[in-house]
Amino acid sequence: MSEPTVAEITDKIYASLQADNAEIDEHIVTLKQALAREGAKEAVFDPAKLAHNNRSGRKLMQAYFRQRGVAVKFSA
Template identity: 55%
Template sequence: MSDITVPQAIDAIYTAIQNDNEDLDLRIAELKTAMAGEGVSEAVFETAKLAQPNRQGRKLMQSYFRKKGVAVSFV
């Protein structure tokens, strides 16, 4: 896996979500690695860029990412 920054990993996740979650698990793993490398404890996503920006969509995303070991918040 190449060195990727947290913002790059988050952008890759936005792209994966827009492409019907294509390679989402791989992108989450990249994000987790980038977060560990940069010492970041939580990934911050923009609600407007999500496929389901409502509360239910955000909670579903938080739950899924939590299962993968990534804490998520939204702005």
């Protein structure tokens, strides 16, 4: 079985956020590994797909991911 891509894991994170953060920590660990494999420095998320698409929701998400070693950026 091949390793999941950043895009696949990002989709799982969107689903997890919609499901009240179910398994979010496991997805963050997998995302961190995929970012390292692909040589990316940060994960990019579409704010329109977030459960709480407001400034405080985005900042909370960035802080939570940063504490777990993943930099988050939002697409325009």
